[in-house]
Amino acid sequence: MSNLDNILKMIFKLKPGVVIKRKELADEFNISEKQVARYKRILEEFFTIESIPGPTGGYRLLDSYFPFKELLTEDEVMLLKYYSASSQYSDDEKLRKALDKINYSILKEDNQISAQIIPYSRINNNGRDIQRTQNKFYEAILHKYEVIISYTSNEGKSTRRRVQPYKLFMYKGECYVIAKCLLKDSIRFFKLVRISEMIVTSIKFEQNLDVEKFLQDSMDKxxxxxxxxxxxxxxxxxxxxxxxxxxxxxxxxxxxxxxxxxxxxxxxxxxxxxxxxxxxxxxxxxxxxxxxxxxxxxxxxxxxxxxxxxxx
CATH class of the missing domain: 3.30.70 (Alpha-Beta Plaits)
Structure with a gap:
């Protein structure tokens, strides 16, 4: 188990109001108590952790807000999203739940456009497995692989395209991917529900777009x-x-x-x-x-x- 995995598990073990002994954490992670203390020092850059002395003492997390975006790099955020959807951790129920909570928190904190929901309607997926498509995009974005998609436009025309995916985001309650479309040689937004077929290739690409700035400019103008x-x-x-x-x-x-x-x-x-x-x-x-x-x-x-x- 990596240091990052242990730190993430430690965050959720130290939920507000629960006191956990340092030895208990060391035994669970199979590490020394000194290493647990090091993890605590790392976490204290972002959280308030109380040290309670005495035989019934231990560590207790006082914060209820988890600033994951400040704690993790962009690549680590993408890694978490990818692993939370992966079957690799399906046997570790505690870790899977921790990753799910972090993934949900990050998605909640994502760009403010995610809050613009169309009222009085639900998304019609037309029998498509949007979650599976989303997970495959996480993989492609994480490893910077080009993707081949079959996409239906607003006019109902279906085309086959090769794209370089940069970011998944929510807009008006629906999931989109921002990507460079090699067919049109331009940056485009693709709605996942309109993707009928998707193949993640082994072709690597270099990202040279400031995605957050591009999205913000789109919203500003x-x-x-x-x-x-x-x-x-x-x-x-x-x-x-x-x-x-x-x-x-x-x-x-x-x-x-x-x-x-x-x-x-x-x-x-x-x-x-x-x-x-x-x-x-x-x-x-x-x-x-x-x-x-x-x-x-x-x-x-x-x-x-x-x-x-x-x-x-």
Whole structure:
């Protein structure tokens, strides 16, 4: 058992309120009490661990928050996610549960976009084993292996692609992988539920993208995370929607001017294409598009199609 494995097990043995003797930890990990003390010193950089003297004394963890992202490197986080999904530790129930807890905690702490959930719906996996696909991506990301996928686009067209996967993340309740698509020679987001077939190759690749910065830039500039047409928006928004809009930061460059009767004037440069159309339509009659003219035309065409569909 490695030092990292022992330290991880020690974290969960020292759950808040439980006192554990140093000898008990040494016996369980088959190490010396001095080594247990070393582990404690390492953990004390991130946690508050109380040393209780006397025959009934020992170590007790006082913290309830586990800062795993500060404790572990990015590679170690990926390693944990991979091992938590691996059958390698299936016989070690305690370690498997510890890894599951850490994996869940890390996923909870992941990028804030994971909190944007579509209400009133559940994901339809179409009989696909999304967990298995996710686990295979963990392996590919960890070892930097290229992957071959069969992918269905928004338009329903299926293509076979070779990709270099960088990161798995959640967006509006669904799992995506950010990867370089060699077919399109560009960085793309792939929704796991749309992957019908996946092969992890033995071809290695070098990652030269700052993934976290790329995701943050996508969020700063766009409605959602997907790039699209750029619009210089000028909107007049009426209550009650004006209250909702002014309470949130949609893009970093937005400017909101409060008007009379609870109305607001919203200005921003945004990218997003269909997501911007959807966002404006969601405001219904509470919004008036001032600029750009091209967006007015797109909205009018979309509304006309909707009206025609109602007539059928």
């Amino acid at each position: 766009n409605i959602g995370i997907f790039y699209g047409q750029e619009y210089k928006l000028k909107l007049k928004i009426y209550p009650p929607m004006s209250n909702t809009i002014k309470e949130r930061i949609w893009v970093d460059n937005q400017v909101i001017t409060e008007l009379e009767n609870g109305e607001i004037f919203f200005e921003a440069t945004m990218q997003g294409g269909p997501e911007i159309i959807s966002w404006i339509l969601s405001m219904r009659s509470c919004v008036k598009v001032i600029e750009p003219e091209s967006l007015k035309i797109e909205l009018k065409e979309e509304l006309e199609k909707m009206i025609n569909n109602l007539k059928k």
